[in-house]
Amino acid sequence: MRWRVSGVVLVAATLAVGCSRQAEVKPAPEPAATEAASHAEWTKVAVADMTPEQKAEQQKCEEAVKTMSGRLMSELTTALDSGGPAGAIEVCRSRAPEIAAAISNEYGLLIGRTSFRLRNPANAPPEWAAKLVEERVAEPTWLASPDGRLGGLLPIRLKAECGMCHGPKEQIAPQVLSTIEESYPDDAATGFKEGDLRGWFWVATPSRT
Numbered sequence: 001m002r003w004r005v006s007g008v009v010l011v012a013a014t015l016a017v018g019c020s021r022q023a024e025v026k027p028a029p030e031p032a033a034t035e036a037a038s039h040a041e042w043t044k045v046a047v048a049d050m051t052p053e054q055k056a057e058q059q060k061c062e063e064a065v066k067t068m069s070g071r072l073m074s075e076l077t078t079a080l081d082s083g084g085p086a087g088a089i090e091v092c093r094s095r096a097p098e099i100a101a102a103i104s105n106e107y108g109l110l111i112g113r114t115s116f117r118l119r120n121p122a123n124a125p126p127e128w129a130a131k132l133v134e135e136r137v138a139e140p141t142w143l144a145s146p147d148g149r150l151g152g153l154l155p156i157r158l159k160a161e162c163g164m165c166h167g168p169k170e171q172i173a174p175q176v177l178s179t180i181e182e183s184y185p186d187d188a189a190t191g192f193k194e195g196d197l198r199g200w201f202w203v204a205t206p207s208r209t
């Protein structure tokens, strides 16, 4: 009975922190599987080499990312119009994980945003994507796992309008900067210029086991 209770707690905690942790809900690795081996399990797969099944999954993944990107942008615009950048920060904080969770459900996929310079530490990459994040891969990249999962990392570049919250600190309005620093004491997501690689959407099919 005890394990059941802790299982429920684990799922609830996962939902509470949003998208980025969902991919981490999996059984602990076998003692024999070293960290290096578990990273090596996922291998790059070019779109041209995908099986028809992988291609169908890849298209669904891309649709999910488009939907998420569109929803984030429209909520951001609405929030900026009504509350200005300082108010929009709170919307980003509460709505970004909710939007990711809703899209995960709609598409039956795991999805989130990540970066090599995070604002919210809860947006750390899933394990399979960590190496690509470290390498700052600038092209859409797809990986396959031996147990039949597909994962994608799709670059996000900074647009001019993102600068008010992610640009060089001296260009961010003082009130916006102080709101960011209060909400995210470990913020590393300033100092970006238009066109810079800001991070990625990551998206993956769920484990079949």
Ligand code: HEC
Pocket: 076, 084, 085, 086, 088, 089, 090, 092, 093, 094, 096, 097, 113, 114, 115, 117, 118, 119, 120, 121, 123, 156, 157, 158, 159, 161, 162, 163, 164, 165, 166, 189, 198, 199, 200
């Ligand atoms: C109103 C301020 C604001 C604007 C404008 C803004 N962001 Fe953010 N951004 C945030 C906040 C706050 C977070 C943390 C959200 C969270 O807690 O998940 C964030 C998180 C992110 C993340 C997730 C990784 C991380 O560092 O936690 C990415 C990627 C990102 N923003 C990209 C962008 C892009 C691209 C734009 C422009 C289209 C943009 N942002 C515009 C405030 C903003």
